[in-house]
Amino acid sequence: MLVNEILEQLGSQISTKEYESYIKQLKFNEKASNDDNIVFNAPNELVAKFINTRYAQKIAYLFEVKSGKKPNVSILVSNKSKNSKINQVDIKQMKTQSTMLIPNFTFENFIVGGSNQFAFEGCKAVAKNPGTMYNPVFIYGSTGLGKTHLLQSVGNYCLNNGKVVIYVTAELFKNDFINSIKLHAMDKFREKYRKCDVLLIDDVQFLSLSDRTQEEFFHTFNELHANKSQIVMTSDKPPKTLKGFEERLISRFGWGLIVDITPPELDTKIQIIKKKCEFNNITLSDEIVSYIAVNLGDSIREIEGLITVITSWAQIMKTEITLDFAKNALKDYIKEKHENITADKILDVVARELNVKLSDIKSKSRVPNIVEARRIAIYLIKNLTQNSMPSIAKQFEGMKDHSAISKNIKKINELIQTNEIFRLRVDEIKNKILTK
């Protein structure tokens, strides 16, 4: 059966641990499924959430590869599905969601920090007055940093104000276009995409090298723009570095506002994680939240998935989540790449992160921020490399011998134990070195 085949195929692409703990627990819900919606039942909320965040898209993709049609994949919790009434409601909700606006992707649920502030303000401004301020808005940034969340926030805001909103991924736009040609339904296609008030196109980089779709998008864009309908796009790169695009499209991408989202600063990241935990009814101590923020990279999507890993393990093992438990549950996911780390690399990262000149760190300067950067560098070289104290001393002009090094290390250990913010900062730099 196709469903089993697809789950097996997924199994061959992920770790046995995840396959056994999650995917194997899924049951295909044939009654609730149809060509457009594939429904699975999961034994509990956690497994359902975990698969939804990490694998639902992938499963949909595997379906598309096999059958040529991409369904909505939904994971429902089993005990609910026993009750056919509730099941009906779930399915109905799922169908309305296939307009693809996720209700909780709103401005209110978005944490604003330096890394995303311009994107946030820009989106909010156009959501309030679509088509009149910046047109188009082009948001770019790496994966998992909140682009889709912001794009959908514009959609939800405008929808609530009675606007006709279309949200599509660029991939879907392309498939819709190709199918409409095949079915001789281009009139319908154009009616849909050219007559809306707000068109939101997610991951526009996927239109690369698709000449005919780009051509159609070009005309869609022109008509919407002329009619003062708002266009908002996201992409993983800024327009000028997009490859495989017609010049006339690239130039239009820059007509309005171009904003980026960069990886969140530590405190923003901590707030986002807390918000997600609150939303998902998960309680984690501040200590664990900080550990996750410092050690798990920048993609919030990835972090959300891994928080689910911790909570599901805790549930399976019927234990409370302590810091040690979390560390242990995450150890496979945290790359410990100590091998290639050299003193030079550490000095480089410390200088850059703390905005101090490399030559100053190595000098005898007693300026406080330089002294601090020097201490952190010494501490990290001692911790992350096999270099001996005398050889570390040789890197720094003012350090005569190993006793000068051990004095600095003692000082920093004191600071780490007494100053939480300082400790987090050092951990963050350490993580930057480890993940480079």
Ligand code: ADP
């Ligand atoms: P992208 O489209 O950039 O790959 P998403 O918008 O899908 O990323 O975000 C991934 C997850 O991270 C979503 O669950 C989203 O809600 C969450 N997220 C990212 N940034 C923020 C933020 N600033 N505030 C709240 N949630 C965020």
Ligand code: MG
């Ligand atoms: Mg996205």
